[in-house]
Amino acid sequence: MILKPHINDFKNIGYYLSKVMLGLGFTMLIPILMGLALGEINPTLDFLIGIAITFCFALLLEKICFTEEDLTWMQGMIIVALSWLVAMILGAVPLYLSGHWKSFLDTCFDTMSGFATTGLTLVQDLDHLSYTHNLWRHLIMFIGGQGIVIIALSFSIKGLSGAFRMYVGEARDERIMPNIVYTARFIWLVSIVYLILGTAALGIIGLLNGMQPFNSFFHGACIFMAAFDTGGFAPQSQNILYYHSLPYELVTIVIMLSGAINFKLHYHLWMGNRKEIWKNIETRTLFVTVMIIFLVVAAGLAQQNIYPTALILFRKGFYQLISGHTGTGYATIYAQQFIYEWGNLALVGIIMAMALGGGTCSTTGGIKMLRIGVLAKAFKQDLKRIILPDKAVVVQKFHHLKGVFLEDKQVRSALLITLAYLGLYGVGALIGMWYGHPFLNALFESTSAAANVGLSCGITAPGMPAALKITYIIQMWAGRLEFMSVFTLIGFFVAAIRGR
Amino acid sequence: MMISVRRSAYGVQRKTKFAGICFVLLLLLSAGSCPLSAAYAQPVSSTELINSAKLYDGKTVVYAGEVIGDIMARGTPSASGITAARGSYAWVNLNDGQNAIGIWMPEALTKDIRLTGSYKSRGDWIEVTGVFHRACADHGGDLDIHALAIRKIQSGKAIVERANPAKRNLLFTLTGILCLIVILRQFKRA
Numbered sequence: 001m002i003l004k005p006h007i008n009d010f011k012n013i014g015y016y017l018s019k020v021m022l023g024l025g026f027t028m029l030i031p032i033l034m035g036l037a038l039g040e041i042n043p044t045l046d047f048l049i050g051i052a053i054t055f056c057f058a059l060l061l062e063k064i065c066f067t068e069e070d071l072t073w074m075q076g077m078i079i080v081a082l083s084w085l086v087a088m089i090l091g092a093v094p095l096y097l098s099g100h101w102k103s104f105l106d107t108c109f110d111t112m113s114g115f116a117t118t119g120l121t122l123v124q125d126l127d128h129l130s131y132t133h134n135l136w137r138h139l140i141m142f143i144g145g146q147g148i149v150i151i152a153l154s155f156s157i158k159g160l161s162g163a164f165r166m167y168v169g170e171a172r173d174e175r176i177m178p179n180i181v182y183t184a185r186f187i188w189l190v191s192i193v194y195l196i197l198g199t200a201a202l203g204i205i206g207l208l209n210g211m212q213p214f215n216s217f218f219h220g221a222c223i224f225m226a227a228f229d230t231g232g233f234a235p236q237s238q239n240i241l242y243y244h245s246l247p248y249e250l251v252t253i254v255i256m257l258s259g260a261i262n263f264k265l266h267y268h269l270w271m272g273n274r275k276e277i278w279k280n281i282e283t284r285t286l287f288v289t290v291m292i293i294f295l296v297v298a299a300g301l302a303q304q305n306i307y308p309t310a311l312i313l314f315r316k317g318f319y320q321l322i323s324g325h326t327g328t329g330y331a332t333i334y335a336q337q338f339i340y341e342w343g344n345l346a347l348v349g350i351i352m353a354m355a356l357g358g359g360t361c362s363t364t365g366g367i368k369m370l371r372i373g374v375l376a377k378a379f380k381q382d383l384k385r386i387i388l389p390d391k392a393v394v395v396q397k398f399h400h401l402k403g404v405f406l407e408d409k410q411v412r413s414a415l416l417i418t419l420a421y422l423g424l425y426g427v428g429a430l431i432g433m434w435y436g437h438p439f440l441n442a443l444f445e446s447t448s449a450a451a452n453v454g455l456s457c458g459i460t461a462p463g464m465p466a467a468l469k470i471t472y473i474i475q476m477w478a479g480r481l482e483f484m485s486v487f488t489l490i491g492f493f494v495a496a497i498r499g500r
Numbered sequence: 501m502m503i504s505v506r507r508s509a510y511g512v513q514r515k516t517k518f519a520g521i522c523f524v525l526l527l528l529l530s531a532g533s534c535p536l537s538a539a540y541a542q543p544v545s546s547t548e549l550i551n552s553a554k555l556y557d558g559k560t561v562v563y564a565g566e567v568i569g570d571i572m573a574r575g576t577p578s579a580s581g582i583t584a585a586r587g588s589y590a591w592v593n594l595n596d597g598q599n600a601i602g603i604w605m606p607e608a609l610t611k612d613i614r615l616t617g618s619y620k621s622r623g624d625w626i627e628v629t630g631v632f633h634r635a636c637a638d639h640g641g642d643l644d645i646h647a648l649a650i651r652k653i654q655s656g657k658a659i660v661e662r663a664n665p666a667k668r669n670l671l672f673t674l675t676g677i678l679c680l681i682v683i684l685r686q687f688k689r690a
Contacts, residue, residue: 041662
């Protein structure tokens with residue numbers, strides 16, 4: 001028997017949702033300050049309107065649903081799933097008012113892409129977009145990368161046991177510190193320290209590249225936010241190709257890889273435990289998959305004979321591979337070149353990289369390295385069982401921050417999520433094919449959306465059908481939250497309709 | 501006599517016409533046999549260049565677009581893509597409304613560029629005649645054009661921004677509603 005949700009469930013969900021909305025509203029102050037400083041009148045008005053709408057809804061919801069009850073697991077999961085949808089809509093308001101998006105759906109596509117750190121975009125005439133709006137595009141990646149709920153956890157919701165339930169709902173199940181609020185703050189501390197360092201590095205390179213001083217550091221900050229949070233938005237329409245700079249590419253590779261590493265691993269590195277990076281199953285798996293997939297990409301590019309030297313082939317192939325594998329989506333080639341120049345083999349290599357993703361408890365999407373590592377270990381264990389005598393006790397261990405014995409429970413969980421991702425990639429590809437795109441192109445774009453990557457082979461464009469836009473929005477949302485919160489939300493709606 | 505003169509005049513006329521047709525045919529044949537060896541007099545769009553990069557690779561093309569972003573002064577490129585000395589060349593990105601393509605040009609050519617496209621300005625539109633590279637060996641495999649000559653088609657202009665009255669009114673209304681909600685919350689609490 002399905003139980004109908006109680007009124008208190010709705011009140012709890014509404015109350016904590018209002019906290020998340022308030023947090024989002026406060027972050028809009030940053031672009032407002034930017035707009036005022038630069039004298040961008042209309043963009044500032046856009047954000048003032050955005051913040052006013054957000055606060056109106058947040059305060060009303062807070063008043064109507066006021067409660068002092070703690071959250072249950074189900075409520076925590078539903079709040080997370082709804083928070084991302086609400087943030088998508090409210091975050092889209094100031095962008096839509098700029099007039100650079102064809103429709104509100106297109107703007108929602110971009111805000112979901114931003115919050116989910118995907119990087120696919122439907123913006124028009126990006127090269128004339130204001131600094132204020134551009135800052136917001138990148139800021140939502142920074143917020144989304146850490147997790148929308150993390151903001152609320154860090155500043156609004158203090159000392160609640162329910163906080164952990166919301167934290168887990170955002171696809172983060174590893175506590176770095178004993179207290180979840182401190183964990184959230186540590187994630188912000190790491191991100192802000194790296195933001196300062198990364199912006200300085202990219203800003204100096206920009207200056208040496210001949211950019212204007214303000215632009216150098218503005219672009220540096222934007223590119224850092226999008227690279228560290230494995231997002232992929234850029235202030236100019238050419239993406240990283242705009243800079244025509246090898247040092248820029250090298251620094252962004254380092255930032256993308258840093259973003260793809262588990263925050264708990266960052267904590268170990270900060271604490272001086274550098275050996276962890278060599279022993280950890282995630283970094284080891286990442287190294288192996290990068291090497292194997294690079295061979296596939298390089299073979300494909302060599303077959304096509306596009307690049308004049310091996311060094312250039314390495315530069316182009318490796319950059320797109322790391323960008324895809326870490327789920328960033330930065331590109332030093334045009335989207336159409338994937339189709340017209342790269343050939344099927346290299347394209348398959350990039351699809352594989354995108355599908356696998358980076359580390360757990362990081363800002364990347366996709367299946368993730370821990371799960372791939374666990375599945376590989378399980379495969380090895382089963383092979384040993386076949387080869388060794390029946391009486392032999394086969395024990396498989398792996399190292400993830402500490403020594404762990406492989407259990408069937410871990411393998412089952414890894415396999416379920418892997419299958420869910422493969423299903424999501426497949427469904428998106430089928431819908432893409434329904435709209436007339438060839439299989440490989442449709443699979444490329446679908447994987448890019450569901451694994452929150454952002455590389456495009458040209459399908460994502462303002463003119464694509466609305467149903468395909470909605471498909472990719474759902475893929476980005478479900479992919480970022482790793483399904484559980486989304487399934488809980490669906491279950492909640494079913495219970496509300498059919499329950500007794 | 502008159503007839504023979506007329507006939508010879510008619511013959512000359514026919515020969516001239518025949519020679520003319522042959523000349524046009526030869527011209528068409530030569531144009532058809534080597535369509536890409538010479539410069540493209542008409543500007544080619546960025547989409548055409550990107551989608552048919554192999555076809556245009558190494559050819560002299562004409563490309564026109566708005567100068568956007570920064571004019572990035574650089575030095576002479578080395579094989580690795582790292583510039584050796586600053587100042588002699590510059591990167592200029594040109595957007596034709598479909599895509600933006602990087603143009604590598606001697607810095608002297610950038611002197612005529614007054615405005616570049618951004619939120620506060622429409623950049624100069626320039627027409628570039630240059631060699632197109634599908635994967636430039638000098639610039640780390642970037643798709644680019646090495647400019648030989650540029651011509652300004654249209655000057656850019658600064659955009660004077662005025663507050664949008666509709667947005668201003670909407671903001672006033674929303675601020676009013678927000679104040680009302682805050683006041684109502686206080687009353688309830690009291």
